[in-house]
Amino acid sequence: PHTPHRYQTLSNTGNDQNNDHGTPHRYQTLSNTRNDQNNDHGTPHRYQTLSNTRNDQNNDHGASHRYQTLSNTGNGQNNDHGAPHRYQTLSNTGNEQNNDHGAPHRYQTLSNTGNEQNNDHGAPHRYQTLSNTGNEQNNDHGT
Structure with a gap:
């Protein structure tokens, strides 16, 4: 469970649970599912994607993740x-909550949604964007 897995895919399922506590996994994909839970506590994961789902939960406590x-x-x-995340994107959804407590995040984008909440408590954030939404809340407590 702790050695590098290049591909981890759960697709076209009813309920998916993907828990990764090990070393770098290049691809983690949960697609076309009803309920997805992706918990990553390990070292850098290059891709973490949850798409075309009803309920998504993505918890990242590890080191730098390039795509979320x-x-x-x-x-x-x-x-x-965790540590710097280059991309954090929540798009085309109904309700979104994005809580960032870590180090510098280059991009934080919430777009085309109904209700959004973006709480940033960390270090400098270069981009924070909330666009084309109905209700937005953006709380920035960083430097």
């Missing part, structure tokens, strides 16, 4: 407590 994407979902929750 929740798209075309009903409810998206993205909690990042």
Whole structure:
């Protein structure tokens, strides 16, 4: 369970649970599912994608993750407590919550959604964008 897995895919399922506690996994994909839970506590994961789902939960506590994407979902929750994440995107969803407590995040984008909450407590964030939404809340507590 702790050695590098290049591909981890759960697709076209009813309920998916993907827990990764090991070393770098290049691809982690949960697609076309009803309920997805992706918990990553390990070292850098290059891709973490949850797409075309009803409920998505993506919890990242590890080191730098290059891509974190929740798209075309009903409810998206993205909690990042780790080191720099280059991309954090929640798009085309109904309800989104993005909580960032870690180090510098280059991109934080919430777009085309109904209700959004973006809480940033970390270090400098270069981009924070909330666009084309109905209700937005953006709380920035960083430097």
